[in-house]
Amino acid sequence: MIWLLRDIDLLVTLLRAANLSFEALLLGGILYLLAVARPAKSGAQVEFVCFRGIRWSAMALALAELVTVVLSSASLLGDSDQHLRDLIATTFFLAGLSASLLAALVWLSARVKSVVAMIPLSLLLLTVTVSTSHAAARMDHRWLLALATAAHHLATAAWIGAMPFLLVSLGRVESVEEARAMARRYSRMALLSVPILVLAGVCMAWFYVGTWNGLYGTSYGVLLLAKIYLLFVMLLMGASNWFVVRRLNSSPQPLLARLRRFAEAEIGLGFTVILAAASMSSQPPAVDIPDQVSLPVIAARLHPEVPRMKSPAASQLTPPTSIQTAVHEAEFKAMGASDAMDREWSEYNHHWAGLIVLLAGMLALLSRVPGMRWARFWPLSFAGLSVFILLRADPETWPLGPRPFWASFSAPDVLAHRAAALLILCFAALECAVQAGKLRARWAVMIFPAMCALGAAVLLTHSHAASDNTEDLLASLSHTLIALLGATAGWTRWLELRLPPGRASRIAGYLWPLFLSAAGLVLLNYRET
Numbered sequence: 001m002i003w004l005l006r007d008i009d010l011l012v013t014l015l016r017a018a019n020l021s022f023e024a025l026l027l028g029g030i031l032y033l034l035a036v037a038r039p040a041k042s043g044a045q046v047e048f049v050c051f052r053g054i055r056w057s058a059m060a061l062a063l064a065e066l067v068t069v070v071l072s073s074a075s076l077l078g079d080s081d082q083h084l085r086d087l088i089a090t091t092f093f094l095a096g097l098s099a100s101l102l103a104a105l106v107w108l109s110a111r112v113k114s115v116v117a118m119i120p121l122s123l124l125l126l127t128v129t130v131s132t133s134h135a136a137a138r139m140d141h142r143w144l145l146a147l148a149t150a151a152h153h154l155a156t157a158a159w160i161g162a163m164p165f166l167l168v169s170l171g172r173v174e175s176v177e178e179a180r181a182m183a184r185r186y187s188r189m190a191l192l193s194v195p196i197l198v199l200a201g202v203c204m205a206w207f208y209v210g211t212w213n214g215l216y217g218t219s220y221g222v223l224l225l226a227k228i229y230l231l232f233v234m235l236l237m238g239a240s241n242w243f244v245v246r247r248l249n250s251s252p253q254p255l256l257a258r259l260r261r262f263a264e265a266e267i268g269l270g271f272t273v274i275l276a277a278a279s280m281s282s283q284p285p286a287v288d289i290p291d292q293v294s295l296p297v298i299a300a301r302l303h304p305e306v307p308r309m310k311s312p313a314a315s316q317l318t319p320p321t322s323i324q325t326a327v328h329e330a331e332f333k334a335m336g337a338s339d340a341m342d343r344e345w346s347e348y349n350h351h352w353a354g355l356i357v358l359l360a361g362m363l364a365l366l367s368r369v370p371g372m373r374w375a376r377f378w379p380l381s382f383a384g385l386s387v388f389i390l391l392r393a394d395p396e397t398w399p400l401g402p403r404p405f406w407a408s409f410s411a412p413d414v415l416a417h418r419a420a421a422l423l424i425l426c427f428a429a430l431e432c433a434v435q436a437g438k439l440r441a442r443w444a445v446m447i448f449p450a451m452c453a454l455g456a457a458v459l460l461t462h463s464h465a466a467s468d469n470t471e472d473l474l475a476s477l478s479h480t481l482i483a484l485l486g487a488t489a490g491w492t493r494w495l496e497l498r499l500p501p502g503r504a505s506r507i508a509g510y511l512w513p514l515f516l517s518a519a520g521l522v523l524l525n526y527r528e529t
Contacts (some may be wrong), residue, residue, distance in 0.1 A: 014070040015462050019280035019341075021271055022061035023129060026106065029054040029189075030122055030163020034115065035189050039167065040181035044434060045172040047215030051110050053165055054118070062100045069096035095132045099125060126150055134208060141207055148203040155197035159190045167263050169193065169231040179256055187245045188237065193455075198231075207287070213284030217293040218469075219476050223280045225458065226480050230273045233488060265491040272457040273489050279461050293473045307355070307524045312341045332488045343528040344387035349369045349392050354523025355437055356385045361489075361517030362383070365433075368509060379431035379448075386425035393417040427451060449494040453518075458484030471528075478526050482498035482519050489515035 013329040031051045073087050087093050093508035109117035130136065131155070166186045173179040193457040205215075205224060215221040244259045286292070363378035393397065395413045431448050433439035460483045492512035499505040 012459055013278055013282050017275040018064045020274045020278055022057050022064055024157045024161030025057035026061055027122055027157035029165050030118055031158050032162040036074050036182055036185040040185050045049050046169045049168050049172055054110040055107050058103045062103035063099040065096050095128050099128045126382050148200040151196055152200040154287040155193040158193035162341045163263055163267050170260055182408055184243050206421055208285035211291050212286035218289050219473050220283040220286040222476055222480050223276050226484055227276050230269055231482055234266055234269050257500055265495050268453055268491050275457050275461050293470050303526055308347045309350035311345050346528055350523050352524040354520045356381050358517050358520030361513045365513035376435040377432055379428045382424050383428040384420045389417055389421040398507040449490045453487050453490030457482045459483035485515045485519040
């Protein structure tokens with residue numbers, strides 16, 4: 001249980017992302033049913049999958065909200081002298097239970113196919129969600145920010161939350177005309193939602209960020225920049241889909257296939273944006289942070305330097321503690337001492353990892369050149385990364401430190417590093433088999449882009465030195481940039497594999513190794529001092 005709950009803040013952020021995702025799916029499903037499926041006179045199969053998707057989203061949201069309330073309450077009760085009766089009257093407790101109950105009622109309404117009941121219940125659910133946002137905590141402009149937040153959520157649902165329903169519906173249509181009608185109606189709804197989404201976002205940024213320095217000098221602002229970048233990439237894919245929809249009168253079958261493939265990547269990036277939004281909700285708004293980091297400080301940290309290819313000796317690091325002390329520190333969130341040698345060790349590890357990622361990206365790019373087919377075994381470089389993590393990530397354990405190999409598994413950090421090393425090794429073996437043509441199953445081919453995109457999305461929740469705003473920001477700049485490059489590489493590779501053969505898939509095939517190589521370059525410039 002310690003391994004799961006030792007970072008309750010991360011767990012709550014992930015649950016918040018799940019809540020926002022299920023809310024977007026729920027509201028998006030209702031909007032899709034009312035504004036797309038029914039006006040397009042879709043068949044019974046399409047309406048069936050709409051109601052089923054709404055039910056699943058509502059039930060998932062009800063459970064996620066309930067789990068969030070339980071875990072947050074347990075954390076507060078454990079860290080203070082409050083009692084359960086004190087929590088019952090708090091806003092987060094009442095809002096969480098209300099959201100769970102409303103989601104369950106929406107599920108019941110979808111079960112009996114009562115659209116009349118779903119509409120007011122979903123609006124009440126949206127109101128409850130907004131009551132726990134940053135807008136509710138503001139003293140000034142509270143109602144304006146609440147309306148902007150509600151509009152932001154609704155626009156997100158109409159674009160991102162409704163898109164999975166379009167994707168599933170296109171596979172259940174009874175005729176090309178039906179698919180064409182739904183695609184065009186959804187396109188109009190998305191075109192309307194995008195400017196609403198942007199305008200609401202600009203309104204919130206005006207009051208939450210305040211200054212240009214708040215945009216790049218705080219963790220909140222950096223995550224907002226990440227959302228803007230991902231939105232830009234999604235708009236590029238959305239523009240491609242818009243041109244496809246306009247050409248559906250001619251050769252509809254191949255165009256519909258291309259539409260579905262771009263929609264898959266757009267959905268993935270959309271939910272990555274939602275994860276970034278969940279991370280932002282755990283950060284104080286930039287305008288409330290007085291000690292914002294200045295641009296010269298950021299430029300000095302990000303200025304390119306020669307990578308550190310030589311590390312201190314393990315004996316020069318902070319003396320290792322016992323296994324029992326490591327587990328105790330993990331339970332109570334204590335951080336061990338860190339000195340200049342520890343930071344040099346960490347930079348060395350990051351730089352060698354960056355070199356390996358850069359090598360993998362360049363080999364993947366070379367494998368597309370005639371006569372360089374041997375480079376298709378680029379995943380072998382990740383096997384080297386796996387061994388490197390096993391040997392270097394934990395200097396307190398064997399073979400560098402005094403802690404025994406098997407006994408050290410009880411330390412949560414060690415367990416996480418070794419699990420990551422094992423996963424990377426399995427991925428390297430699997431992807432080598434795919435590149436060699438020995439493994440052609442669809443699930444195996446899609447492992448690399450899925451892992452790349454998922455790992456990059458989770459990296460958006462990563463934070464360092466929470467007690468030091470400056471160090472937290474400077475570390476998050478590198479991690480956020482790596483996350484954005486990794487997400488773009490993963491979904492671009494997804495497009496290469498899923499798009500029909502043609503110019504678009506070839507362009508994607510050349511782009512994703514470049515994004516992967518860029519992530520390696522960022523790692524090569526990572527510094528902690």
